[in-house]
Amino acid sequence: MKTRITELFGIKHPIIQGGMHYVGFAELAAAVSNAGGLGLITGLTQQSPEALAREIARCREMTDKPFGVNLTFLPSVNPPDYPGYVKAIIDGGVKAVETAGNNPVKWLPPLKEAGIKVIHKCTAVRHALKAESIGCDAVSVDGFECGGHPGEDDVPNMILLPRAADELKIPFVASGGMADARSLVAALAMGADGMNMGTRFIATKEAPVHENVKLAIVAASELDTRLVMRPLRNTERVLNNAGVERLLQKEKELGASIKFEDIIEEVAGVYPRIMQGGEMDAGAWSCGMVAGLIHDIPSVQDLIDRIMSEAETIIRGRLEGLLAA
Numbered sequence: 409m410k411t412r413i414t415e416l417f418g419i420k421h422p423i424i425q426g427g428m429h430y431v432g433f434a435e436l437a438a439a440v441s442n443a444g445g446l447g448l449i450t451g452l453t454q455q456s457p458e459a460l461a462r463e464i465a466r467c468r469e470m471t472d473k474p475f476g477v478n479l480t481f482l483p484s485v486n487p488p489d490y491p492g493y494v495k496a497i498i499d500g501g502v503k504a505v506e507t508a509g510n511n512p513v514k515w516l517p518p519l520k521e522a523g524i525k526v527i528h529k530c531t532a533v534r535h536a537l538k539a540e541s542i543g544c545d546a547v548s549v550d551g552f553e554c555g556g557h558p559g560e561d562d563v564p565n566m567i568l569l570p571r572a573a574d575e576l577k578i579p580f581v582a583s584g585g586m587a588d589a590r591s592l593v594a595a596l597a598m599g600a601d602g603m604n605m606g607t608r609f610i611a612t613k614e615a616p617v618h619e620n621v622k623l624a625i626v627a628a629s630e631l632d633t634r635l636v637m638r639p640l641r642n643t644e645r646v647l648n649n650a651g652v653e654r655l656l657q658k659e660k661e662l663g664a665s666i667k668f669e670d671i672i673e674e675v676a677g678v679y680p681r682i683m684q685g686g687e688m689d690a691g692a693w694s695c696g697m698v699a700g701l702i703h704d705i706p707s708v709q710d711l712i713d714r715i716m717s718e719a720e721t722i723i724r725g726r727l728e729g730l731l732a733a
């Protein structure tokens with residue numbers, strides 16, 4: 409399949425693996441790229457720019473296909489060494505960067521000068537248009553159903569994607585709630601040039617996370633995610649567990665007076681405990697409603713092959729067939 413996204417990134421299939429904290433290591437990024445998609449290393453999971461440089465080198469040993477790095481700009485008192493991370497990306501010869509969390513304008517000049525294609529992930533049409541106006545090459549449009557941070561507008565992809573298609577000139581991928589061939593064909597029908605998946609890629613053989621995490625996703629239904637940190641305007645969609653219930657109880661009791669410090673136990677330092685330790689009740693970790701569509705733990709290659717072959721069947725069989733009838 410050829411779309412503006414496959415052309416832009418030089419990939420075979422219009423499928424991107426979104427950056428995921430403590431999931432997006434070289435093993436997963438390389439597996440996705442080897443299967444014809446665009447795999448992404450999650451920059452900030454690496455504790456320093458030097459560690460990111462080593463992770464990029466490790467990924468390059470595992471694939472000769474294009475892969476990228478996710479750079480998430482978080483609101484923080486002591487920001488990470490972003491100039492150092494950007495330098496590691498450029499020096500590492502990476503050709504694609506997914507930015508997220510905040511306006512990437514400050515980092516575009518060095519990235520573009522190095523010939524790096526930038527896809528900005530955002531949850532609102534106005535932010536997508538901003539990304540287009542500052543020179544991003546593409547956007548990843550993340551609907552309300554997504555795992556992670558859906559923003560505060562709560563617009564699901566059935567509305568958000570056609571709205572984005574109506575307004576944007578640059579290519580975009582649909583993100584949030586994407587799991588299979590039906591997701592891909594629907595995304596293309598709504599004007600997207602491909603899809604970005606997060607949660608679906610965690611439940612794969614190559615995802616370098618504890619088996620408990622994969623089993624939790626397979627066991628979960630579409631009713632099992634919760635929105636946390638809404639009162640802090642830092643909404644995150646997470647899989648429900650005992651830690652999340654405790655957090656929601658605090659939100660209920662403290663109301664508008666809640667501060668980050670009140671919930672630190674349920675959100676800080678949780679990712680390594682969950683993803684590496686398999687402590688499933690440790691606290692809040694991002695997971696999409698799409699868990700309800702995930703019933704197996706295939707290899708990345710099998711997953712992507714299945715999506716692409718079933719997409720062809722849907723387009724040539726079901727959709728064409730409807731017209732002929």
Ligand SMILES: Cc1cc2nc3c(=O)[nH]c(=O)nc-3n(C[C@H](O)[C@H](O)[C@H](O)COP(=O)(O)O)c2cc1C
Nearest residue numbers: 426427428429508554555556584585606607694696
């Ligand atoms: C466990 C997990 C961690 C994530 N961490 C990040 C992150 O660090 N930076 C980022 O930009 N997006 C992050 N995301 C969001 C994904 O890149 C992607 O946009 C989202 O998962 C898409 O929704 P889906 O899960 O329904 O496919 C994360 C998602 C998950 C599930």
